[in-house]
Amino acid sequence: MNSKILKAAALMIIVYAFSVVSLFAEEPAATSEAAATPTYVGAAKCKICHKGEKNGNIFETWEASAHANSMKVLVEKGEDKNPACIGCHTTGYEAGGYGAEGMAEADLGNVGCEACHGPGSEYKTMKVMKDPAAAKAAGLLIPTEATCTKCHNDKSPTFKGFKYEEYWAKIEHKLPAAAADAPKE
Numbered sequence: 284m285n286s287k288i289l290k291a292a293a294l295m296i297i298v299y300a301f302s303v304v305s306l307f308a309e310e311p312a313a314t315s316e317a318a319a320t321p322t323y324v325g326a327a328k329c330k331i332c333h334k335g336e337k338n339g340n341i342f343e344t345w346e347a348s349a350h351a352n353s354m355k356v357l358v359e360k361g362e363d364k365n366p367a368c369i370g371c372h373t374t375g376y377e378a379g380g381y382g383a384e385g386m387a388e389a390d391l392g393n394v395g396c397e398a399c400h401g402p403g404s405e406y407k408t409m410k411v412m413k414d415p416a417a418a419k420a421a422g423l424l425i426p427t428e429a430t431c432t433k434c435h436n437d438k439s440p441t442f443k444g445f446k447y448e449e450y451w452a453k454i455e456h457k458l459p460a461a462a463a464d465a466p467k468e
């Protein structure tokens with residue numbers, strides 16, 4: 284056989300082999316930039332796992348707080364359309380939460396769980412929440428005094444000072460030790 288034909292055949296085999304291999308090659312892992320952007324899901328989604336005594340009455344603690352009724356205060360004052368007010372009296376205002384298309388119907392019209400803990404779509408599942416590192420990696424925020432003072436500050440017309448430890452004691456919520464120490468999946 285002619286050496287040119289042999290070289291051409293060998294080249295075609297190599298090209299074919301590479302194209303077959305590329306068909307079955309794994310896609311590169313998604314980068315953090317390509318990861319899903321967390322969205323707001325509303326307190327009702329948190330309630331599923333955070334209600335009841337065995338779960339530390341976390342939902343009930345929130346439900347009894349002023350945060351759970353923060354929009355009611357604005358409605359009574361006729362300020363429920365005032366952007367300067369609703370930013371701190373709702374969840375996720377101007378960040379994909381309350382006021383975003385389709386989100387006004389969700390239970391974001393008060394200071395809900397995600398106002399302090401961040402949008403929950405990526406960390407809301409039990410599997411993720413049972414692994415604190417995974418939950419944080421998926422967007423769960425652990426609130427600090429700085430989280431609170433984003434709203435509880437002298438820009439508020441009703442601000443009379445903010446004592447973090449005193450106010451945190453009124454809304455503190457955590458899983459009971461037995462639930463927090465439960466084996467992880």
